[in-house]
Structure formats: structure tokens, C-alpha cells
Amino acid sequence: xxxxxxxxERDLAAFYDHxxxxxxxxxxxxxxxxxxxxVFYVLLAAVLWVFLQDPILPLILLVAGIAMALIVPMRMxxxxxxxxxxxxGTRASHALFERQTLRTExxxxxNETVAxxxxxxxxxxxxxxxxxxxxxxxxxxxxxxxxxxxxxIQGEYEAFVEDARQCYQASTAEANxxxxxxxxxxxxETRRDSMSVGGIINPRTxxxxxxxxxxLLAHSEHNATQIAPLRRVFRRAAIAIFFIFLMGAFLxxxxxxxxxxxxxxxAVGLVISLFVPSILKxxxxxxxxxxxxxxxxxxxxxxxKLQIESDFLLNETASGAGRIxxxxxxxxxxxxxxxxxxxxxVHAIVIPKHGVLRGDYDLFHAELLRHWQAAKxxxxxxxxxx
Numbered sequence: 579x580x581x582x583x584x585x586x587e588r589d590l591a592a593f594y595d596h597x598x599x600x601x602x603x604x605x606x607x608x609x610x611x612x613x614x615x616x617v618f619y620v621l622l623a624a625v626l627w628v629f630l631q632d633p634i635l636p637l638i639l640l641v642a643g644i645a646m647a648l649i650v651p652m653r654m655x656x657x658x659x660x661x662x663x664x665x666x667g668t669r670a671s672h673a674l675f676e677r678q679t680l681r682t683e684x685x686x687x688x689n690e691t692v693a694x695x696x697x698x699x700x701x702x703x704x705x706x707x708x709x710x711x712x713x714x715x716x717x718x719x720x721x722x723x724x725x726x727x728x729x730x731i732q733g734e735y736e737a738f739v740e741d742a743r744q745c746y747q748a749s750t751a752e753a754n755x756x757x758x759x760x761x762x763x764x765x766x767e768t769r770r771d772s773m774s775v776g777g778i779i780n781p782r783t784x785x786x787x788x789x790x791x792x793x794l795l796a797h798s799e800h801n802a803t804q805i806a807p808l809r810r811v812f813r814r815a816a817i818a819i820f821f822i823f824l825m826g827a828f829l830x831x832x833x834x835x836x837x838x839x840x841x842x843x844x845a846v847g848l849v850i851s852l853f854v855p856s857i858l859k860x861x862x863x864x865x866x867x868x869x870x871x872x873x874x875x876x877x878x879x880x881x882x883k884l885q886i887e888s889d890f891l892l893n894e895t896a897s898g899a900g901r902i903x904x905x906x907x908x909x910x911x912x913x914x915x916x917x918x919x920x921x922x923x924v925h926a927i928v929i930p931k932h933g934v935l936r937g938d939y940d941l942f943h944a945e946l947l948r949h950w951q952a953a954k955x956x957x958x959x960x961x962x963x964x
Contacts, residue, residue, distance in 0.1 A: 579741045580681035581725065581733030585674060587666055589726045591659045592712050597720065598658065600707070603868040612650045619643030622826065629839065635829055657811075664807040665923045673906045674922050677731055680715075680723055680738070682745050686898055687715065689723060693921070694890060696900030700749030702877050706742055713739045717897075719873035721925065782945045783886040785929070785937035789879050791867055793930045796916055798866040799859070801924060804911065816854035823847020881935055884927070886945055891919070893927060904953030910946065917943055 598604045623639035626632075666674070673693035681688040686699040704716035711727040713735075727735045802808050827843035870878065877897035885892040891907070893900045908920040919927040931939050 579733075579738055580679055581735065581738040582677055582679045582731045583725060583729040583733075584677045584731060585724060585726065585729060587663055589712060589724050589729065590666055590674075591662045592710065592726075593714060593722060593724050594658055594662055595655065596707070596709055596712075596714055597722075601869055601872065603865060603872055607865055608651065608654060611654065612647060615650055616643040616647040619646060638829070639826075661807055661811060665805060680725065680742075682738070682741050684745075687723070687742065687745075692903075693906030694901040694903050696893075697898040699898050700746055702897035703746055703749075704873065706739070706746050708739060713742075715742060718878060719870045781936075781938040782941045784883065785885075785939065785942040786881055786883045786935045787929060787933045787937075788881050788935055789928060789930060789933060791870065791879070793916065793928050793933065794870050794878070795863050795866055796913075796930075797918060797926060797928045798862060800911065800913070800916070800918055802859075802862060805923065812855065812858055815858060816851045819854055820847045820851035823850070884929070884942070886942070886949055888949075891946075891949075904950055905956070907950055907953075910950055912943070917946070919946075 598608070619639045620643050623636035623643070626639070627636040673691050676692045678689060678691040681690070683697075686697050687703065689696045689698075698717050702717070704718065706713065706715050708714070713725040715723040715725070717723065725735070725739065802812065823843050824847055827840040827847070831837060831840035877895050880896045882893065882895040885894070890901045890903050893902065902919075902921060906921070908922060911918040911920070911926075915931050917929040917931075919929070921927065929939075929943075
């Protein structure tokens with residue numbers, strides 16, 4: 579059974595809301611932020627009460643802390659939605675908003691878009707969940723097929739979702755009966771007894787490699803530094819913390835005329851704001867690692883193969899295979915240790931230099947850039963002609 583539909587920015591925002599609500603790690607982090615901000619206000623109020631013995635300013639801070647406890651969860655959700663709109667609002671991911679087709683087959687679920695075709699085997703589908711007129715078919719820790727009821731162009735939404743659930747449940751039952759394609763070792767790590775990615779025929783056009791957790795963290799950090807809306811969010815966090823202390827210092831000076839205490843509060847705020855970037859980086863790495871570790875899909879860290887063809891890039895993993903047309907690779911970023919092939923604003927195929935099992939990283943990278951740049955050049959020429 580198949581269905582054809584088209585996504586909107588609202589569907590992406592709904593996915594991120596569902597993803598954050600679904601992840602135990604992110605829910606726990608959200609609760610911590612919602613608690614620690616009011617706790618900070620309460621502690622600051624207590625310190626001021628000890629030094630000033632004046633109830634007015636501590637009382638104001640207590641009220642502000644209670645208000646923040648009520649406001650922060652809602653503000654975090656609003657900020658997340660605004661961030662999604664800014665990242666995807668430019669429609670840089672042009673294939674993402676084009677019509678696409680999902681098809682259920684016996685072995686897996688097939689996704690066809692203008693950018694290419696991908697197949698994910700049912701044992702590597704993490705789950706199928708529906709909410710508010712949308713169904714999310716999770717393929718990994720941060721990825722899912724989003725099927726919006728309102729975006730259906732051809733096919734029956736309810737019938738397709740039911741068929742997908744039946745295929746997924748049948749695969750899960752079969753895997754449970756024979757331990758499936760995935761097994762878990764004594765220390766909790768998932769592995770695969772056998773994974774066929776084929777041999778290397780041409781090291782210039784084929785590469786077999788394996789990801790490690792540090793590569794996933796490197797991708798997350800690369801996004802944080804390269805995606806403009808994310809950079810602005812982290813900069814604003816440091817500025818906001820400084821201005822919170824500065825405002826507190828101003829109130830202290832207005833109420834107490836104690837310039838020394840006001841200056842100390844301002845200095846503390848400045849010092850803390852300088853350390854905010856490194857604190858946020860450590861926090862991001864910890865959260866990202868925990869999010870990937872809570873994922874049930876082991877294929878992420880298994881051997882995978884990339885193969886360069888004239889019209890597309892072939893990506894083979896334990897979970898399935900995908901074909902990406904060259905002109906729909908958004909960009910290719912290269913660092914000293916990694917190459918990131920972005921298929922949309924956020925998601926990328928990560929190629930670690932240190933993780934190569936078979937093939938030649940440098941030769942493959944050069945050939946990769948050559949094919950991609952040739953496709954982009956052809957697109958520009960075609961646009962000029964038209």
C-alpha cells in the first residue's frame with residue numbers, strides 16, 4: 579500500500595514537539611531547566627535577604643521565580659517552534675517540501691522523493707506513533723517519516739497507517755521469536771552478528787566505514803556552529819544571563835544604594851556569561867549522547883557503504899539502502915576529521931576519516947566533491963538557459 583503527500587513547516591514543528599515529548603532524555607532536561615531557573619531566583623532572593631535584611635527585593639525575586647516556573651516550559655516550546663521556522667523557512671531543503679510517496683512492502687518501508695529513494699527494513703523501524711492528525715514513523719534517534727493527514731494528495735491516511743502498523747508489528751513479533759537481526763551484548767551494547775556491505779571494487783568511488791558516538795557528537799557540534807539560527811540561540815543565552823545579573827545589580831543599587839554589591843553582581847554575571855558557551859557545549863554533547871544511546875536502532879553504529887554513481891550517491895546500511903541524487907545534496911562540509919553531506923538543513927551523512935574500514939578516504943572525498951560540484955554547475959547552467 580502506498581500514499582502520496584506533502585509536508586509543511588507546521589508538520590516539522592509538530593514532529594519536533596512529538597520528538598521532545600517522546601524522548602525521556604529531553605523530557606528530563608526540560609524539567610531540569612524549568613526547575614533550576616526558579617531555584618536560581620529563590621537562592622538569589624535568600625542571599626539578598628541575608629545581606630540586606632530588606633524584604634522588598636527578595637520578595638520581587640520570589641514572585642519572578644514562581645512566574646518563571648510557569649512560563650519557562652511554554653517559552654521553550656515557542657522558541658523551539660520559532661527555531662524550526664527559521665531553519666526551514668528559507669526552503670533551503672527544497673526536496674523536503676516537495677510531494678513524496680511512502681510505500682509499505684513485506685521487507686520494509688520505501689520513501690520516494692524528487693531527491694531519491696530510500697528503503698528501511700521493518701526490524702530497524704523504531705516505532706509508529708500518531709498524534710493530532712499526523713503519524714510519525716521513527717527511523718532512528720532523531721529521524722522519522724512524517725505523514726500528515728491534511729497533506730495527503732493520493733491514498734487513504736487511515737488505511738495506510740493501519741497497514742504500516744501491521745507490517746511493523748508483524749516484523750517485531752517475528753524478531754522477538756528468533757532474536758531478530760539485532761542482539762544485545764552483556765554490557766548493553768547492540769550489535770549485529772553479520773553485516774554484508776560488499777567488497778571494494780574501486781577505492782575512488784566506494785567507501786566502507788563505521789560511525790562512533792564521537793562522530794554523532796561532532797555532527798551535532800558542527801550544526802551548532804554552522805546553522806545561523808542555532809548560533810544566535812546560544813549567543814542570546816549568554817547575553818540573557820549577563821543582563822539578568824545586570825538587572826539584578828541595578829535593582830540592588832536602586833533599592834539599597836549599595837554600589838559595591840551592585841558591582842559584584844555585575845561582575846559575577848559577566849564572568850558566568852563568558853563561561854556559558856563552554857557550559858552549553860558540554861551540555862549539548864551530554865544530551866546528544868544520551869539521546870542517541872536511548873535509541874533502539876543499532877544500525878547507526880554498524881558498518882555502512884557509500885558508492886558514487888554518475889547520477890546519484892548510493893548509501894547502504896544494515897537497516898536498508900538509499901539513493902540520493904547529486905543535485906539534492908544541500909551542501910558538503912569538510913573538517914579535519916569528518917565530511918558532512920547535508921541532505922537537508924539539519925540532517926547529514928557523516929563520514930569519519932578515522933572510521934574507514936575499506937577504501938581510501940581522500941580519494942573518495944575528492945571524487946565526491948567532483949560529482950557534487952558538477953551536478954551543481956549543471957543546475958546553474960540549466961537555470962541560466964531557462
